[in-house]
Amino acid sequence: MADIHKNDVDAISGVSTTGHEWDGIKELNNPLPRWWLWTFYVCILWSFLYWIAYPAWPLVTSYTYGVLGWKSREAIQTDLADLRAQRAAFGDKLAAASLEEIEQTPELLAFARAQGRAAFGDNCAPCHGAGGAGSKGYPNLNDDDWLWGGSLEQIQTTILHGARSTDANAHVGDMLAFGRDGVLQRPEIVAVADYVRSLSDLPPPAGVTPDLAKGKEVFAANCAACHGDEGKGNTELGAPNLTDGIWLFGSDRDSVIATITNGRGGIMPAWSGRLDPTTIKALTVYVHSLGGGK
Amino acid sequence: MNVATKSENFEPDADDDLPLYEARRKIYPIAVHGTFRRIKWALLLVTLGIYYLLPFVRWDRGPNAPSQAVLVDLVNGRFYFFFIEIWPQEIYYVTGLLILAALVLFLMNAVAGRIWCGYLCPQTVWTDLFQVIERMVEGDPRQRREKLKSASRAQRAFEAAAKHFLWLMVAWWTGGAWVLYFADAPTLTMQLLKGEGPMVAYLWIGILTFTTYVLAGHMREQVCTYMCPWPRIQAALTDEYAFNVTYRYDRGEPRGSLKKTEALKLQGLPAGDCIDCRQCVAACPTGVDIRLGSQLACIQCGLCIDACDTVMEKIGRPTRLIAYDTEMNVQRRIKGLAPVTKVFRARTLLYAALIVIVGGMMVATLAMRGSEGLSAIHDRNPLFVQLSDGSIRNAYTLRIVNKQSMPRRFALSVEGVPEAQLEVVGGISEIEDGRPVVAVGPDQTFELRALVSTHAKLPAEASLPVTFKITDVAGGETSIAPDHFKGP
Numbered sequence: 001m002a003d004i005h006k007n008d009v010d011a012i013s014g015v016s017t018t019g020h021e022w023d024g025i026k027e028l029n030n031p032l033p034r035w036w037l038w039t040f041y042v043c044i045l046w047s048f049l050y051w052i053a054y055p056a057w058p059l060v061t062s063y064t065y066g067v068l069g070w071k072s073r074e075a076i077q078t079d080l081a082d083l084r085a086q087r088a089a090f091g092d093k094l095a096a097a098s099l100e101e102i103e104q105t106p107e108l109l110a111f112a113r114a115q116g117r118a119a120f121g122d123n124c125a126p127c128h129g130a131g132g133a134g135s136k137g138y139p140n141l142n143d144d145d146w147l148w149g150g151s152l153e154q155i156q157t158t159i160l161h162g163a164r165s166t167d168a169n170a171h172v173g174d175m176l177a178f179g180r181d182g183v184l185q186r187p188e189i190v191a192v193a194d195y196v197r198s199l200s201d202l203p204p205p206a207g208v209t210p211d212l213a214k215g216k217e218v219f220a221a222n223c224a225a226c227h228g229d230e231g232k233g234n235t236e237l238g239a240p241n242l243t244d245g246i247w248l249f250g251s252d253r254d255s256v257i258a259t260i261t262n263g264r265g266g267i268m269p270a271w272s273g274r275l276d277p278t279t280i281k282a283l284t285v286y287v288h289s290l291g292g293g294k
Numbered sequence: 295m296n297v298a299t300k301s302e303n304f305e306p307d308a309d310d311d312l313p314l315y316e317a318r319r320k321i322y323p324i325a326v327h328g329t330f331r332r333i334k335w336a337l338l339l340v341t342l343g344i345y346y347l348l349p350f351v352r353w354d355r356g357p358n359a360p361s362q363a364v365l366v367d368l369v370n371g372r373f374y375f376f377f378i379e380i381w382p383q384e385i386y387y388v389t390g391l392l393i394l395a396a397l398v399l400f401l402m403n404a405v406a407g408r409i410w411c412g413y414l415c416p417q418t419v420w421t422d423l424f425q426v427i428e429r430m431v432e433g434d435p436r437q438r439r440e441k442l443k444s445a446s447r448a449q450r451a452f453e454a455a456a457k458h459f460l461w462l463m464v465a466w467w468t469g470g471a472w473v474l475y476f477a478d479a480p481t482l483t484m485q486l487l488k489g490e491g492p493m494v495a496y497l498w499i500g501i502l503t504f505t506t507y508v509l510a511g512h513m514r515e516q517v518c519t520y521m522c523p524w525p526r527i528q529a530a531l532t533d534e535y536a537f538n539v540t541y542r543y544d545r546g547e548p549r550g551s552l553k554k555t556e557a558l559k560l561q562g563l564p565a566g567d568c569i570d571c572r573q574c575v576a577a578c579p580t581g582v583d584i585r586l587g588s589q590l591a592c593i594q595c596g597l598c599i600d601a602c603d604t605v606m607e608k609i610g611r612p613t614r615l616i617a618y619d620t621e622m623n624v625q626r627r628i629k630g631l632a633p634v635t636k637v638f639r640a641r642t643l644l645y646a647a648l649i650v651i652v653g654g655m656m657v658a659t660l661a662m663r664g665s666e667g668l669s670a671i672h673d674r675n676p677l678f679v680q681l682s683d684g685s686i687r688n689a690y691t692l693r694i695v696n697k698q699s700m701p702r703r704f705a706l707s708v709e710g711v712p713e714a715q716l717e718v719v720g721g722i723s724e725i726e727d728g729r730p731v732v733a734v735g736p737d738q739t740f741e742l743r744a745l746v747s748t749h750a751k752l753p754a755e756a757s758l759p760v761t762f763k764i765t766d767v768a769g770g771e772t773s774i775a776p777d778h779f780k781g782p
């Protein structure tokens with residue numbers, strides 16, 4: 001109100017102006033409606049009461065707590081407890097039901113998938129991707145290729161104990177570093193790589209004439225023990241199927257050669273200690289429903 | 295004190311401290327009788343009648359469905375309006391209604407200014423009702439003034455208390471009727487009477503009692519003048535052809551007392567019909583002197599017309615010195631031109647056309663929508679997967695809605711992808727004709743994952759349009775949902 005231009009008076013209304021002018025339109029200095037002003041004062045008063053009642057002001061090492069003693073952390077805890085209580089009905093059912101029962105009860109399935117999706121985002125997405133699409137070295141959970149088996153039970157076991165993890169019941173199975181350990185010589189590795197690629201009908205790169213007969217021989221002697229005589233893999237050992245179109249570590253000739261030379265063995269942590277059994281159940285159902293479950 | 299009317303020859307003065315706020319002028323409009331008052335009575339009865347009684351209107355929707363004609367069922371996410379049932383995913387009907395409401399308001403404004411404000415706005419209707427109560431208990435403004443001098447303090451206090459009590463009763467029942475739209479009205483009424491109603495119902499009754507009492511009892515015209523944005527918007531939308539409550543100063547001026555104007559007329563000197571009795575001002579619920587020209591605060595209620603007509607009849611002069619008229623016509627009559635009426639103008643036609651289009655679209659979609667629905671969402675991550683045999687698969691989340699009050703079975707199929715294989719995760723009871731069949735409960739939504747894969751060789755960067763289709767196994771009704779099939 002400081003800058004009232006008393007000398008600048010609007011001719012028609014006889015009211016002084018505030019001195020503000022836009023395109024020739026001047027602002028009259030009319031007083032505010034009383035109710036408006038009081039609303040404003042009440043808001044100011046309210047803010048003072050708020051400062052007293054609730055945490056408001058930062059201090060050097062802490063802050064003013066407010067006489068109500070309200071804490072956002074506690075509020076969250078209460079909310080979470082409420083949420084858990086709310087979910088308990090379904091959560092208990094989920095805990096009691098077997099994996100097959102969950103799959104067959106639409107409401108339980110929907111609940112489990114929703115909970116599983118959330119748990120997946122928090123725990124699994126960093127490696128397997130938000131949608132479970134994986135990446136090189138991290139399996140795609142949407143496809144139908146499973147290193148350790150894609151049935152509900154197998155998926156649950158894998159989540160519980162992990163692969164090559166520190167868990168006592170973890171899946172074990174290492175692929176030897178055939179080249180680095182000197183088991184196979186370079187020409188043998190190249191030959192077997194070409195042979196393995198031919199198993200899934202991958203064409204050799206231009207200018208390369210693979211020695212498939214030799215590759216087959218090497219394969220039978222060194223690889224068939226894990227990958228099977230026909231290269232169809234073995235879920236007991238986590239040995240991938242070499243005849244399908246899915247290659248976890250790349251299907252180009254150099255990648256396959258590198259795999260045989262240095263060996264492979266992805267690690268998945270065991271989740272049994274970190275997630276509760278019900279969450280793992282939900283995760284299992286969710287992963288199974290992504291599209292790859294058998 | 296109102297500075298705006300302080301003086302014509304305002305003298306700036308260093309000591310002249312302007313008041314910080316403008317104290318409110320209390321307005322106690324007098325009661326009037328006449329055409330517009332009667333229209334207002336009728337609309338008041340109709341609108342309040344609808345508001346208070348509508349929740350009790352029953353509507354038979356068969357078993358398992360509420361039999362209330364108008365019901366907002368928040369818990370189950372349904373809105374019932376007579377034969378129409380709206381689901382959360384059909385919220386665009388509500389959007390359409392809001393658009394329609396805005397357009398109707400625009401059209402009303404183009405035809406007759408703030409006419410909505412004067413007759414139909416809830417603020418006006420309840421304020422009117424509150425003023426009737428006030429006049430009933432405390433008398434009309436003249437009696438009030440006399441009572442201030444003569445009546446005992448105790449009597450005045452009693453009357454004031456009675457007035458506020460009646461106001462609060464109306465306000466309370468206003469809030470009470472509001473909550474009835476959100477639950478079965480007879481049941482809730484009984485619960486509320488027994489004190490067993492849900493907490494949130496009491497809370498809302500409290501909130502609406504408070505707001506009604508404050509807005510209609512205490513704030514009245516201030517809401518219309520200061521708080522409501524519509525007068526500002528309206529002022530920008532109106533034009534010179536809109537019928538606004540207008541003082542016909544071509545006829546009224548120069549004004550003067552009855553005696554003076556009669557004398558002037560006898561002498562053949564110019565004299566207007568307005569006898570400056572100020573009845574028009576006394577009747578105005580917003581305190582406007584309409585003779586100063588059209589104003590922001592005027593809500594077009596027409597009560598000043600009734601007040602002035604009564605005066606004109608009494609003194610034997612033609613009525614409608616104040617009337618719904620256009621500024622344009624006042625000017626034309628001053629110039630001796632015949633008045634013109636232009637209801638069909640670009641803006642009225644445009645608004646009317648838009649109303650017909652939007653309304654027509656809503657009616658058409660309402661009439662055409664089926665009692666089942668299907669929507670499809672493509673998985674975004676991954677967009678597609680390659681399976682071990684080299685085929686390409688896309689995953690979708692499908693949502694099937696059954697809006698009937700009985701369980702139904704839908705057969706699911708997909709079109710648009712060559713050699714498509716359809717696989718469904720969860721909720722499949724059987725296969726019919728090679729199509730998976732999904733059972734959906736009464737009034738329920740069912741979500742499932744559909745996996746579509748194909749061996750066929752896809753063109754590079756493929757994105758094929760696909761269509762999911764559900765067919766009611768029993769009734770044969772179908773719904774479709776379009777989406778895309780992505781390939782490498």
Ligand code: SF4
Pocket residue numbers: 412539574577578579580581582583584591592593594595596597598599
């Ligand atoms: S000026 Fe007349 S029409 Fe306008 S609000 Fe007042 S009484 Fe109603």
Ligand code: SF4
Pocket residue numbers: 541546567568569570571572573574575585601602603605615616
């Ligand atoms: S009521 Fe009619 S005659 Fe009386 S002051 Fe108003 S316009 Fe003039």
